[in-house]
Amino acid sequence: MNRDWKRLGRALRSARESQGMTQRALTASAGVQSRQTLLSLEAGEERTRIPPSLSKLERALGWAPGTAVRILEGEEDYPPAEPKPAPYAEGMPLRVIQELTEGQVLDTEVLDLTRPGSNSRIVVVYKRDSPAADADPEAMRRDIEEWTRVQRAMRQIASGDPSEADEA
Known part of the structure; x- marks a missing residue:
């Protein structure tokens, strides 16, 4: 399956920044153990499988379940950037x-x-x-x-x- 990890990385970074969140704040909000996970996702590093932490990041960004995979597979545009209240x-x-x-x-x-x-x-x-x-x-x-x-x-x-x- 052809997955565009760079596209997903841009979408994650764009959503995080539009909400005024640092990488550290997003990983804490998502309950992701390592900030390195987010760093590699935002960098668009190729992976052979979808990390389980992706659904946690979706929730923390206010995305609907499955949005990240649809972006990754080219089926969905970036979700609208709506700042989430702190x-x-x-x-x-x-x-x-x-x-x-x-x-x-x-x-x-x-x-x-x-x-x-x-x-x-x-x-x-x-x-x-x-x-x-x-x-x-x-x-x-x-x-x-x-x-x-x-x-x-x-x-x-x-x-x-x-x-x-x-x-x-």
């Missing part, structure tokens, strides 16, 4: 998902709100709407200074001493 996005409001997926994350802060009987955390994401590389260095410096001031204030509030936060 696992953290499940159940989150659409506005939050949109904010997390657009722009460039520059820093984050996780604040522990542990009080008796509480397991709560606040996660603050500091982002720019455009890549930092496009930013004016002076504007970037001012943004970082402001972020540092806000971080200090948040940490003071979380530590239980809001009076010091007022000074920040």
Whole structure:
């Protein structure tokens, strides 16, 4: 049987990249033991048999069962590239998902709100709407200074001493 392993490799890489996944993230999500398996598949290395891990990769990419084999045998075009929401996005409001997926994350802060009987955390994401590389260095410096001031204030509030936060 004539199988186009290079074509399958391009489809796997294209789908992975369109979903913003690294090879390591995809193998972890798929439950594939070795990243080398994905590396050789994406490289289009010829094989004599279809690896059992291919169905796991299909599921992790959101492909219908058998899609990889149909691509391999030339029976199907690449599946449409539809970004899959990150696992953290499940159940989150659409506005939050949109904010997390657009722009460039520059820093984050996780604040522990542990009080008796509480397991709560606040996660603050500091982002720019455009890549930092496009930013004016002076504007970037001012943004970082402001972020540092806000971080200090948040940490003071979380530590239980809001009076010091007022000074920040």
